[in-house]
Amino acid sequence: MLANITGEHEGIFLHRSQQEPLLASGREHLAQLLGPTSQRTEALSRFEQYACDLWDGLAEIYDVAKIWFTVVEFIAQGINERPPSLVVRDNERLNNPDWFQLPEALGYVAYTDRFAGTLQGVTSHIDYLRELGVTYLHLMPLLRPRTGENDGGYAVADFRTVREDLGTIDDLAALADSLHQTHIALTLDVVLNHVADQHEWAIKAQSGQQKYRDYFHMFPDRNIPDTYEENLPEVFPDFAPGNFTWDEPSQSWIWTTFNSWQWDLNWANPDVFCEFVDIFAFLGNKGVDCFRLDALAFLWKRAGTSCQNQPEVHFITQALRAAMRIIAPAVIFQAEAIVAPTDLVAYLGVGEHAGKDSDLAYHNSLMVQVWSALASGDSRLLATALNASEAIPPTTSWATYLRCHDDIGWAIDDVDAQAMGLDAFEYRKYLSSYYAGELEGSQARGAHFQTDLSTGERRTSGSAASLAGIQAAVESSDTHLLTTAIDRLMCGYSMVLGYGGLPLIYMGDEIGLMNDDRYLQIPEHAADNRWLHRPMMPWPAVDQRRDSSTLAWQVFTRMLALISARKHLPALHAGIPCIVVATPNPAVVVFHRAHVDGDLIELYNVSDAAQTLPTSSTGPLAGHHVTEVLSNSVISLDTPTITLEPYSVWWLTAQLT
Numbered sequence: 001m002l003a004n005i006t007g008e009h010e011g012i013f014l015h016r017s018q019q020e021p022l023l024a025s026g027r028e029h030l031a032q033l034l035g036p037t038s039q040r041t042e043a044l045s046r047f048e049q050y051a052c053d054l055w056d057g058l059a060e061i062y063d064v065a066k067i068w069f070t071v072v073e074f075i076a077q078g079i080n081e082r083p084p085s086l087v088v089r090d091n092e093r094l095n096n097p098d099w100f101q102l103p104e105a106l107g108y109v110a111y112t113d114r115f116a117g118t119l120q121g122v123t124s125h126i127d128y129l130r131e132l133g134v135t136y137l138h139l140m141p142l143l144r145p146r147t148g149e150n151d152g153g154y155a156v157a158d159f160r161t162v163r164e165d166l167g168t169i170d171d172l173a174a175l176a177d178s179l180h181q182t183h184i185a186l187t188l189d190v191v192l193n194h195v196a197d198q199h200e201w202a203i204k205a206q207s208g209q210q211k212y213r214d215y216f217h218m219f220p221d222r223n224i225p226d227t228y229e230e231n232l233p234e235v236f237p238d239f240a241p242g243n244f245t246w247d248e249p250s251q252s253w254i255w256t257t258f259n260s261w262q263w264d265l266n267w268a269n270p271d272v273f274c275e276f277v278d279i280f281a282f283l284g285n286k287g288v289d290c291f292r293l294d295a296l297a298f299l300w301k302r303a304g305t306s307c308q309n310q311p312e313v314h315f316i317t318q319a320l321r322a323a324m325r326i327i328a329p330a331v332i333f334q335a336e337a338i339v340a341p342t343d344l345v346a347y348l349g350v351g352e353h354a355g356k357d358s359d360l361a362y363h364n365s366l367m368v369q370v371w372s373a374l375a376s377g378d379s380r381l382l383a384t385a386l387n388a389s390e391a392i393p394p395t396t397s398w399a400t401y402l403r404c405h406d407d408i409g410w411a412i413d414d415v416d417a418q419a420m421g422l423d424a425f426e427y428r429k430y431l432s433s434y435y436a437g438e439l440e441g442s443q444a445r446g447a448h449f450q451t452d453l454s455t456g457e458r459r460t461s462g463s464a465a466s467l468a469g470i471q472a473a474v475e476s477s478d479t480h481l482l483t484t485a486i487d488r489l490m491c492g493y494s495m496v497l498g499y500g501g502l503p504l505i506y507m508g509d510e511i512g513l514m515n516d517d518r519y520l521q522i523p524e525h526a527a528d529n530r531w532l533h534r535p536m537m538p539w540p541a542v543d544q545r546r547d548s549s550t551l552a553w554q555v556f557t558r559m560l561a562l563i564s565a566r567k568h569l570p571a572l573h574a575g576i577p578c579i580v581v582a583t584p585n586p587a588v589v590v591f592h593r594a595h596v597d598g599d600l601i602e603l604y605n606v607s608d609a610a611q612t613l614p615t616s617s618t619g620p621l622a623g624h625h626v627t628e629v630l631s632n633s634v635i636s637l638d639t640p641t642i643t644l645e646p647y648s649v650w651w652l653t654a655q656l657t
């Protein structure tokens with residue numbers, strides 16, 4: 001191991017002439033290790049294709065010559081163990097590499113137990129997912145967590161076993177198979193930054209085994225931790241202050257960025273890298289199509305920095321990605337890096353990492369900007385922030401979303417805010433107060449999550465429906481407020497589906513599910529109000545989607561209309577950039593997506609009043625008869641202005657349907 005804890009490298013670059021023989025002998029080694037798999041030739045040619053990416057990623061971090069053959073051995077084992085049915089899937093994916101970028105692609109995110117009780121239960125709800133048009137299912141953490149508090153499963157005690165009450169690893173493979181038969185891909189979380197204190201690596205480290213102590217960051221005293229702390233933010237200041245935890249049995253301070261029982265892994269140790277190649281191969285060979293790389297931004301620690309978004313994170317991802325491309329080409333990566341807008345694009349690969357980093361990354365900035373525009377009724381900050389974002393490699397995609405299982409951190413960039421004449425700090429405060437329902441005119445029913453005492457900033461919990469005002473309207477039985485709130489929710493979701501990328505529907509949003517405060521009765525959940533927006537799927541309410549007098553029907557039918565319109569719009573392919581067009585009326589957001597088969601112009605009135613806009617804002621469509629695809633009606637854009645009703649959405653295309 002040459003990279004040390006401070007993250008400084010000690011000159012591990014091999015000259016190309018030294019590297020080439022090792023690449024060639026790596027291929028030889030792989031050829032010897034591969035069993036009589038039908039994929040032998042294909043696997044070897046994939047190795048030839050991706051060995052350099054793997055090597056280059058490893059070489060930035062480790063003494064690559066020392067670990068090269070070990071990594072090749074893990075790869076060989078992964079290939080040898082790949083079931084033939086998944087090899088068929090590999091070939092399908094290789095022929096359709098943009099499967100997750102297509103306008104038909106639609107994600108759904110759910111907790112197994114809260115959605116369907118067990119993994120077998122999920123199988124019995126596949127029809128529901130198909131009805132919605134889902135092609136990508138992210139089941140929230142389901143690997144065996146620690147007992148007691150476990151951060152919603154993000155404290156993993158065993159990466160090869162399923163949480164007992166959800167089923168077995170065979171149930172997981174069977175579910176993946178059933179999903180595949182209905183053209184749904186399966187996504188699973190793999191937490192890279194930490195493991196539970198009850199994971200066998202942690203237990204062995206605790207008992208003093210040096211091999212496993214080296215898997216973690218353990219310090220005998222506070223000297224080094226205190227130096228790091230000077231620059232480290234706190235993720236959970238309320239219930240897990242500080243980034244280090246004293247561990248009595250090992251007499252060490254352990255790096256614990258999140259909770260005290262989530263031990264950060266030491267990625268400067270190549271053994272940790274190899275362990276994860278093995279874990280990915282194991283789960284990939286059970287049929288998992290995509291790994292959501294949890295807490296990716298935190299992997300590399302460097303003194304004097306916030307220990308987030310360090311360049312090494314991208315070399316590690318590149319090496320893991322290359323290894324999986326060789327083992328299981330059907331598998332893709334989704335980065336979970338909820339970071340500042342300026343750091344976000346890097347997770348999809350920029351510069352030397354283009355096309356070699358993750359395939360998908362959450363568009364945290366879009367999510368924040370949509371809620372911000374819906375609060376302020378002003379689209380200018382959204383336009384500034386989104387247009388400032390660097391283009392993503394055309395083979396990758398944003399994962400777009402309105403809500404997820406986590407809180408909303410108000411990631412408004414200081415520079416973007418300044419450009420709009422806003423004080424970023426005050427504006428973030430405004431958003432958290434607005435969504436907690438503390439401001440005049442706000443119908444939101446969110447809750448404050450964590451307060452950073454040094455800055456006074458607060459994040460927000462709450463379901464999409466409750467944040468959009470549906471809960472307040474239902475509680476006050478005000479039908480006008482309810483209509484407006486549903487329109488507001490759908491305006492937000494339309495931007496998520498219309499921006500371009502893989503849209504993720506968070507379980508229950510499709511029927512307007514509201515906050516659920518029953519988490520307060522569960523001792524392990526009570527202190528963490530993110531459980532407010534992690535309800536059980538109320539299947540009787542879901543059944544009401546067929547009854548036009550219900551809220552479920554109103555939201556579900558509109559969601560379905562959006563989803564089915566989306567599928568037929570080539571301009572929504574994720575590889576195409578979205579331009580946010582400046583308009584004279586700041587209450588209207590205009591997205592322009594250009595495509596050879598016809599441009600798509602999307603208009604969103606983000607305010608609760610009717611808004612008039614010059615027709616010229618529809619760019620190339622102005623002056624023409626166009627189709628508004630959501631209502632399937634023809635509109636003449638030959639008048640000087642157009643008027644949009646409160647929160648209304650128009651998706652305009654020149655193509656007549």
Ligand code: GLC
Pocket residue numbers: 151152154155191258294295336405406
């Ligand atoms: C990710 C998860 C979050 C969890 C954290 C630590 O951010 O989304 O729920 O608390 O990682 O694993």
